Structure formats: structure tokens, C-alpha cells
Amino acid sequence: MNTIISYAHIKHNQIAVNGKVVLHLPNKSYTEFLTEAYKSLQLSYPKFYKMDAQCKLAFLAMEFACKDNHFLTENDLSKTAIVFSNSSASLETDQVHQNSINDKQNYFPSPAVFVYTLPNITIGEIAIRHHITGENAFFVSPQFNGKLLTNYIHLLTQTNTEAVVGGWINSDNNTYEAFIFLVQNVENLNKNSIFKPLNQTSITNLYNQTSWMH
Template sequence: MVEAAYIQKVCVVRAKEVVVDAVSRFSSDDASFVDFYKKAFRELNPDYPKFFKMDALSKLAVLAAEYLLEGESLDDLALVLANRSGSLDTDVRHQAAIQHEGEYFPSPATFVYTLANICAGEISIRHGLQTENAFFVSENYPIDTAFSYTEYLLKSGKASQVLCGWVELFEEKYEAVLYLVSPKGTKKHTAENIKALFA
């Protein structure tokens, strides 16, 4: 059970840049998200070819988590994520594949990603996590819900640290704001401090 929780580390992915704790770790002038995520992921040189087979939302979530969790212990790590569009980016692609009766060739590889929480599953698979996870769909990051649920996970002993945040992607518009809540750090885990991450 964690008595005091802190926002230990923050990773933001937006506008063709990856920033960890206010330090730019990767940036690119590439116009498309596809080119950006490929280069940003390869910058870390991970041996994980499965990354390139995921849907775009999962790639964004796994990419941000890769930078956030670099060098961190993953013991009892839970996930609490949210976004606005759910899996709409993949849903549109899936719908396009089944739109015309004569050309009905839905891809199982696309269909499997028509749930937003699959991106949390991909982070769990990548890092071997076997703890709690939750995914919320909300117009804006549900600060109070994420704060309360994270505090519950820590104080109940269901997790000793929690990866929280926002992973929003639709077409070429994307943003990830992930933060690690743990017993380490100097910035208290409060709703006000979470709000500041999104200011």
C-alpha cells in the first residue's frame, strides 16, 4: 500500500515531438504521423517488431509509454488511460472495408483494434504487465476520475505505481500526455497538479 503518491515522470507526444520531463527527446519535421512514430520509436532502438503491426492509437500509446518507462521499474504497474475518440480512427477504416457489399473484405487485423482499451493491452503485452487497467472515453481528460481511481489502486495495494494519461488520435491529429504516479518524486499527486499537465 502506497501512503504518499507523486507524479514521478511525464511524457508528452504532440506536434512531431516527444518531451520527457520538459526535455525534448525526439523531434521531426516529417509531415505524417506514420513517419513520425516510426522514427521516434526507432530512436530508442527497441527490439519489438510487433509495434509496426498495431493500429495508430496503440502505436501512439506504446510510443509514449516506451519513453516514459525507459529505465523505470515496472513492478506492480497499473494503467489508467483515457481519450476523446475511443477507437474511431480504426473504426472508420474498418467501416470502409465493409461499406460495399460487393467488396466486403473486413480485415481481422483491423477489427481487433476496434476497442479503445486495446492500446492499454498493447502496453501491457509490451512490458509484461499483469495488473489492473482502465480506459475512459471522455470529452476531456477526466482528471477527478483518474485521480480517484489511481489513489484507490495505490492505497488498496492493487498497484504500487500507475501509468496514467491521455492518448488521443484521429486521422493526423494526435496527442499523448502520460505520467507515472509512484511513491517517488517531489510533485504531489493531486488533481491540481494533474490539471497543470494539460494546461
């Protein structure tokens, strides 16, 4: 049975794992928040600093979602898919790139910015970081759509896919949110388990139930 074994949610300068806030960095700008959250993980992954904000957001959500489980070691990463969605595609970085080419007298487009002018690069950064080589898809929808993600994940797992990283990763001019959930096959799910079977209702409930700090 397709089962959600862990999820991480980032919003309002907070990071929550399985519904509970584990990091709260108030009074930080969006950029400062991303950098401080990365430093809290004590990783050595210099490429993080080269990513655009959306990829940094996805990177952090994935790290936190995988922190206290064996998702990355007990699943075949060649049969693990990544299915993300958002409402703004890569618009934030598209605008940065556009601003660098508006003035013909000061025309210096940055290759390092340009490479992030596609939303599925967000998937690429996660895939590279964790050596995930299965199927992938990036959907654009007006808001988080549990039905869309659930249906697509169920379709994938009817073929060669055995596990899925799903999510909503949206970064648009300081309005940001990341919600990443890990799905794998779990047989004989205990009624009292913290794991949830993946369906439209369960994923929508998890997305909405994080208790943010005020």
C-alpha cells in the same frame, strides 16, 4: 504518497519527457512521425508495425516515460495498474474497419484491423510489452480530465495497486496526443524533488506545461 515520477507527452510531431522536448521531427506525416520515433529508440519489437496509430502512440509515450528511471524494475508489475483515457475511444480504427465492409462486392474486413476496434486494446499492448498484469481501466471523456484520473488512481492505490501508468491517448484522423505519467509510492518527498505528488492540480499543470518547439 502517490507521486508522479516521470511523464512523456507527444504532440505536434514532438516528444517531450518531463516537460522538455527530446525529439522533434518536423515535416513528417503522422504515420512517418510514429515510425521515425520508433526507429529512434532502436528497439526490436516488430509488433509495433502491426498496431493501429493509437497503440503506436501509447507505445512510444510509454517507452519515453520509462526511459531514464527504474519504474518497471522497482515496482511489482502484478500490482501495477494502467489507467488511460481519451475522447475518441477507437473511432479512427472503427472507421477503417467500417470502410472495409461498406462495399458488399469488395468485402474484405481485416482481422488485424478489427482487433483494434476497442480502446482498451491500447492498454493491452502496453501490458503485453511490459508484462504489466494489474488493474486497468479506459475512460472516455471530452478532454483531458485530471480530476477523473487522479480520483480513480487514488481509489486503486487504496486497494492492491502499488503503482500506476496513467494517461491520455487520443488519435483521431491525424489529430493526436499522448500524455503518459508514471505514479508510484514515494515516502518523504523532498521539497526540491522533481517528483510531484499526484493531485488534480499537479497533473493538470504537468499536462499543460510542456514547452513545445515552434
